[in-house]
Amino acid sequence: MARVVRNILFRSSVFPSALLPPLKFNDLRLHGGCNFSISASINSKTRKNKVKKVEKSSHSNNSSVINQSKLSQVKRRTRSDKELDEETFLNKYGNDNSAHVPVLLGEVLDVFTSVTLRSFLDCTLGSAGHSSAIIRAHSEMQVYVGLDVDPIAHQLAQSQLKSIIDRNSFDTASALKVHTFLKNFKDVKSVLGEVEDDLLVCGVDGILMDLGMSSMQVNDAARGFSVLKNGPLDMRMNPKATLKAEDVLNSWPADEVGRVLREYGEESNWYSLQNRIVKARLHGGLHSTNELVDLIKNSTSRTKGRQGWIKTATRVFQALRIAVNDELKTLEDSIHASFESLSSGGRLAVISFHSLEDRIVKQAFLNIMNCSEVDRGGVEDEEGKHLRELRKINLDTVKEEAWVKQVIQGHNGTILTKRPITPSEKEETLNPRSRSAKLRVIQKS
Ligand SMILES: C[S@@+](CC[C@H](N)C(=O)[O-])C[C@H]1O[C@@H](n2cnc3c(N)ncnc32)[C@H](O)[C@@H]1O
Numbered sequence: 001m002a003r004v005v006r007n008i009l010f011r012s013s014v015f016p017s018a019l020l021p022p023l024k025f026n027d028l029r030l031h032g033g034c035n036f037s038i039s040a041s042i043n044s045k046t047r048k049n050k051v052k053k054v055e056k057s058s059h060s061n062n063s064s065v066i067n068q069s070k071l072s073q074v075k076r077r078t079r080s081d082k083e084l085d086e087e088t089f090l091n092k093y094g095n096d097n098s099a100h101v102p103v104l105l106g107e108v109l110d111v112f113t114s115v116t117l118r119s120f121l122d123c124t125l126g127s128a129g130h131s132s133a134i135i136r137a138h139s140e141m142q143v144y145v146g147l148d149v150d151p152i153a154h155q156l157a158q159s160q161l162k163s164i165i166d167r168n169s170f171d172t173a174s175a176l177k178v179h180t181f182l183k184n185f186k187d188v189k190s191v192l193g194e195v196e197d198d199l200l201v202c203g204v205d206g207i208l209m210d211l212g213m214s215s216m217q218v219n220d221a222a223r224g225f226s227v228l229k230n231g232p233l234d235m236r237m238n239p240k241a242t243l244k245a246e247d248v249l250n251s252w253p254a255d256e257v258g259r260v261l262r263e264y265g266e267e268s269n270w271y272s273l274q275n276r277i278v279k280a281r282l283h284g285g286l287h288s289t290n291e292l293v294d295l296i297k298n299s300t301s302r303t304k305g306r307q308g309w310i311k312t313a314t315r316v317f318q319a320l321r322i323a324v325n326d327e328l329k330t331l332e333d334s335i336h337a338s339f340e341s342l343s344s345g346g347r348l349a350v351i352s353f354h355s356l357e358d359r360i361v362k363q364a365f366l367n368i369m370n371c372s373e374v375d376r377g378g379v380e381d382e383e384g385k386h387l388r389e390l391r392k393i394n395l396d397t398v399k400e401e402a403w404v405k406q407v408i409q410g411h412n413g414t415i416l417t418k419r420p421i422t423p424s425e426k427e428e429t430l431n432p433r434s435r436s437a438k439l440r441v442i443q444k445s
Contacts, residue, residue: 100215102129119143123185125157126214203343212353230290250285265319335364369410
């Protein structure tokens with residue numbers, strides 16, 4: 001059969017930029033859980049060395065061994081059993097140390113395999129790693145929408161998508177319309193409305209949120225995200241936003257700084273750090289990541305060595321990033337907005353990178369399930385009966401999918417991951433950045 005190259009329509013919110021609404025501070029949201037201590041090195045040797053080093057240091061003291069074994073027990077229950085082909089992986093990502101490696105890629109593809117993806121929305125484009133693979137796997141796709149709040153990621157993803165689509169030929173002559181937006185995913189509904197009115201009415205068949213930061217962002221010292229690279233205390237996902245990490249450190253009230261460290265960093269040493277940060281204001285404040293790291297080193301017990309201060313610094317950087325980009329509230333609101341934007345039978349997959357994020361995803365999914373009339377003991381009407389039937393059909397189909405282990409059935413949909421899916425051991429070894437990733441999936445009735 002003659003293969004017909006699909007006719008691609010590219011539309012972007014970036015060009016012309018004059019058409020863009022001005023981005024305000026509140027437009028900027030980042031949900032990142034990337035471990036700052038890990039650079040995005042994807043050289044296989046470096047990866048293996050890093051894993052060995054982590055193992056070595058964790059075996060050097062007893063409490064670490066106990067923690068490690070507890071962790072691996074918990075992880076065993078959630079680990080993906082999907083095979084990862086090491087050779088293919090290294091061929092693809094092994095030679096480029098700066099490339100972003102999509103996390104849990106095979107697992108994400110599995111999530112959408114049984115769904116007819118006429119439309120798909122990627123809320124976190126990054127370098128379009130997940131998106132490219134999903135587009136390739138779904139030749140039925142007619143509308144693709146991708147968002148990123150970071151202009152560098154947006155531009156990179158755009159050219160990546162274009163080249164992927166140009167290179168691929170498909171069996172159908174249908175036109176895939178690709179729309180990319182330099183937007184925050186909290187604006188998901190207005191973005192979909194801008195694409196096509198129908199999309200908001202009928203809903204999107206698949207939505208992905210991959211919350212971590214991209215390797216491009218962590219590797220760029222000038223963005224201020226990395227504990228190990230000196231740069232300005234910036235941490236804005238959206239460079240047009242007004243609030244930077246140095247503003248939080250140098251001008252927020254002391255107890256607000258303490259709250260950020262305590263609540264967003266879950267840092268036990270928050271009070272001492274808060275005092276040191278406020279004291280530093282007397283000498284001109286903190287303006288570079290190195291200055292902040294030095295302050296952390298000086299307030300971390302020396303007996304804990306390098307691992308001690310790196311862990312504290314990672315928590316402090318995470319806390320600041322959450323505050324600067326107002327990540328947690330945005331995440332919660334956006335999960336609800338995304339679920340509402342799904343079509344019947346559509347799926348929302350969320351990858352989180354730290355426990356605060358994962359808690360929000362888990363709770364938001366449960367809240368979505370609970371807000372039903374039937375669950376609250378209301379009287380079931382005709383619509384209720386119809387939905388119940390639909391849920392039964394959905395559930396029967398879902399049971400046939402090997403990756404689905406335990407589900408939670410609700411009025412509005414089904415949580416397909418009672419427990420989150422975490423990367424296989426092999427993925428963790430090949431891409432240490434993936435090790436804190438958790439994938440949760442919900443399907444609309
Ligand atoms: C882990 S990367 C995504 C990588 C992507 N899945 C891939 O395979 O290349 C996360 C991306 O989400 C973007 N991001 C973070 N918070 C956002 C938000 N609130 N709205 C839109 N994009 C956001 C970041 O700028 C970053 O590029």
